[in-house]
Amino acid sequence: MIYEVFVKPAAKGAEHAGSVAAATADAALAFAHEQFGRRGAWVEIWVVPRDQITVMEAADVPSAQFDRSYRLMAGYKHVERKWREIDLAAARREEGLRR
């Protein structure tokens, strides 16, 4: 069976690291430890049978195809331009002088 392997570093969430082929979950953990846990500060290793993972693909989600730039920082470049035009820097400098 194929197991997908996730490694959890100390302060972060588990990240996908790769996969191993093993007969049991215990064996998968042993292999995963050998291959993905030899170095680096990990606190947990997770193995999940590949066939237990349910997948959604962006290509199958219609809304993912639309222009959704209003959800992204990149959709607001004109706001940065406007701030430059009204010269926020000058206002900050003025505050600096007041201090």
Next chain:
Amino acid sequence: MTDAEALEAFEARIARGEKIEAGDWMPLDYRQAALKLIQMHAQSELMGCLPEREWIARAPGLRRKLALTAKVQDECGHAQLILRVAEDLGAPLHRTREAMMEDLIAGRAKYHNVFHYPVPSWADVGVIAWLVDGAAVITQGALLDCSYGPYGRILERICAEEAVHIRHGEDIILSLASGDAAHRQSLQDALNRWWRPLLHFFGPPDEFSHAAPLYRYGMRKQTNEELRQKFLGRVIPQIRAVGLDLPDPAPEWDGEKWVYGDPDWEQWRAVINGKGPMSAERLGLRRLTWEEGRWIREAMSGRLAVA
């Protein structure tokens, strides 16, 4: 291991900068204080959907409607992310999500003062996204490095989304600021309305003692006043740059800090205890959706149980 040894080991982990995870041993006062903070944040996100939601249908133009809808959707999503963290933290105390929601709709749980106020104009919508989200991102940014790992991790995503909300707010207010005299007046009026609630947002300067476990265990690292000063330092130059007047009494820099007068903390206390101008109406709406959505929650949990 005795309790004293366990506590010592726990404190040593925090001192080393390690993160506490959901299944880890933790002292009761840590669990309680962290849960209280996290639950308040979740419920503030949930109640924070309501004021702006009132303006989706009235937002000028399709792009503004989409942006405002996306913001409300994000806030609702934040509530779900944070409630999931709260649920794990509350489980050993038998504090379920259901119980937390029941507390909210019964008026027993607190949420941020700013969501107890009305939103009378489109300019208010802009000021909320610009300055209320601006205040929230300062509070939440200060918690990114908190000792509870699951909360810190979801805050990264939340703060990134808040940054887009702030841009959306700046977009609205900069348009109004470059409009005619009536536009600029509506913006000034909205700023004047929100100024005191924004000063209140961070909480009283001396509210330290009851939050002591949060500081002792590395959940919070900056005081209410430090966060408020950071906020003022960031937004006052922006307010001046867009040509707005600072509301009375205008904050003044005394060489070390912003002096902003007495914002009447009794008023803040009354508002967060459910005596704000919109408290009853908003909670009523939340109660209604909780009741009307019951069959959906039951159907979903039934389907999950079958699957």
